[in-house]
Amino acid sequence: MSKQLSRRDFLKLATAGAATSAVLTGCGPASRYVKREPYMKMPEYTYNGLSTYYATTCRECAAACGLVVRTMQGRAIKVEGNAENPVNLGKTCARGQATLQGLYNPDRVENPTQQGRGKGAASQMDWDAAIQVVAEALKNNDPSEIAFLMGTAPDHLFDLVSDLANAIGAPAPVRFGALSMFESRATLSRAAEELFGQSAMPYFDIANSDLVLSFGANFLETWISPVSFTREYAQMRRGKPRKRGYFVQFESRMSQTAAKADEWVPLRPGTEGLVALAIGKLVAEAKDTAVPASFEAIDPAEVARTADVKLETLEHIAQLVVDSEHPLAVPGGTAVGQTNGLATAESVLALNAQFGNYGMTGGVYISPLGPNQDEYHRPASPEEMLNLIWKMKDGKVKVLFIHGVNPVFELPSHLGFLDTLQYVPQVISFATFPDETAVASDYIFPDHHGLESWGYQRAVVSSQPVLSGAQPVISPFFNTRATADVLIAAAQQAGGQFAEALPFADEVAFIQSKLSPLVGDPDGSFLAPEINMFSAYFQQHGGWWKNDPALSAPIASGALTKKLDPGVAEFSGEGEFFFVPFVSPTIGEAGANKPWLQELPDPTTTVTWNTWVEMNPETAHELGIDNDDIVEVMSEAGSVQAAVYLYPAIRPDVIAMPFGQGHTAYGQFAAGRGANPVNILSIHFNAAGDLAFAGVKVNVKKTGRKHELARMEGKVGVYEFRKE
């Protein structure tokens, strides 16, 4: 401060100035800063100042949760669950809530674009030219050389593409999603086929069970239908008077699901099948009944040593089973994503047979098919994706259509999907967002966002057949077009068999053709005499479902006599640590472009906006690693770098990383943030063709750099025990 003006004087004058300007501006008219824009054309069912609500279906994953979206003056402003939909009964998860940030995302593909595989500048096209491109791609290629790669949602588009492929003699569309890979869906349905003789999705009646033994199934996070499982879990815990359900999780790291369990059993990865069989044998012994053939060869003491758990723990859990009325064992996640995953899944299903819960309350059933479904179409296993990649490499795919999936990001880079795209002369993406796969395509013909779209989605696991309906809640924001409409228009333009395959005026006419068999079904959630009224009710209620459960009981005869030998999983690589990649419960496989989800702390570590490496504090101490140290995680397939989070709830011989970040494209919020753990997975499949994603061993090297992870919890106090 100068001598003329002391600090104190300066503050006095500044305060006086601020007060004067506050008085003067406070007198100004606030209304001058507000503008109101009326509609140019107001829909007749809209009232000014009153919200309009639309029922539709969430597209953030394929679980078919119903939504009711509040719109105000033509803008979607809030998402809630549809209370009528049997899948979620009015609930949503965080990803469902954040679907609005996809709708209003600043990075959406706004126009049909000639992308040129990211080389050189992309140029905009008009839709007539885009449809011309699709029509010529269909017409000028041999049908056997056309490939369709679809996501797990939406189902109506899968049906349309299946019909088209079927009619023109093209290979059936391949469906894939990172969630289905981490859920090991192919293994689950294959295990059902092996034991029950029927390829179907098993249904686990968690709600009515009173003891749930989950072998790596993270059903409160992302597994298959997390909202419906969370609801059922709540029912299991406190839905029954005087009896609180008990929950045990077998998993090498404490996931969000394990954190909710009464008991967490951190076993050695790859031994879940053996542990299931050991429990089966201990239960038989505790009940003093004959040990079924499946469990006979197992020595529980040996298993306890192999799995690195105490024999008393297994005996205690067996006693819990004996004491409970409706015990249930659920296989999934990392337990099944191993080289012995199929045998593990079969062992856990056999354990259910030992519990005697097939087709019983709180037991195992077979999920019913969707209302207009001919057979169970499971998503492709990674091995089937590899077959597609080989086919592409052999030049047998001349045009590849991709919708609703981002294989460049979601598949392990070691599978070589991105490199193989060069062997495909034409790649056409229908992506809504500029994801890695869309950026590497020749064209992006953007589909609407899910909230701007028509469609339907079938519930994968539900006691009754459910068809959740989708309708646009607002007019499309950008110059996008429904992929179904693009394909229909292109097929009409191509003429001949293509036009015959899709003889529809538009997407809505196609959907109505798929709904018409349901008209007049007496067991439906509503009755309508003809298709137009049916469609109107379908929109109003957000779908159609059967009133009565249609679960069927699996046949248990073979389950207890089959020789099961899961053994210990094989691990690839020479590393010191077991590597467990898991889907981020908040971000999922495609939520990284939504700041709400980025900002949402991970439920167990509270880390936001980044990827971390979970490491036991004792292990880290031995390696001289501290919180926020960037480490290199190296497998035989490659390496990634991320900052360490010291996590006491993980086995000292396990390293875990969340999947969901590490995008190189996908918009400003996702690109260049974190690391993608699937890129260090080497390619080993289990007997059902699912990737043994949890079957890799890694080494960890300190890089010497630090990156402070943004996290909610403090660092003081939690790891105090480490301070000497």
Added chain:
Amino acid sequence: MIKKLFEWLLSPMGRVAVLIGALSVFSLAAYGIYTTQQPPEQPIAFRHDIHVNLGVQCLYCHPGALRGASPGLPTQNKCWGCHQQIAKTNTSPRLAVLKDYVQNNKPVQWVPVAQVPDFVHFKHRPHIAAGLNCETCHGDMSKVEIAENPQVMNMGWCLNCHRDRTADNVQNNPDNDPGVSALLHEKRTKLTDCGTCHY
């Protein structure tokens, strides 16, 4: 330095300067308050008097007042529905602005005239249902050109009316009926409750 300033302020020149300063602050404040009372400049100089005198009902353009919280502003479709049939629309320079908005599909950004703060939940419907006319609050629109606010819409003004209309007096209860009296009392409790408007 401040001490010197105070000494100077006590000198005759200083006193004049303080007077000038105080006057300018006062007049600026007065001007600020004056501007709040002026009708704001609107994108279209819409003449309420002409439309009302032609017999257009308030609720024709602001139907939301009957049904909901907000009366709403008419869509351009509604303006154009009449104006496209009026020959003057093509010749009048004042209407050229409207024509420009409609033909270029641009939304009109109106400036609200009667406004309450965000923490007040004002609903039109119950006021219309209670038998109030639009002009009770908004003034006689057949006499104003550009919409303006006839009064300061503050809480005192709201409460005065709520109290007047629920007072147990000759006007509201001419026969001194105890039933009406109880009803008025109950109404007053509701209409003067904070939570009625601030929730």
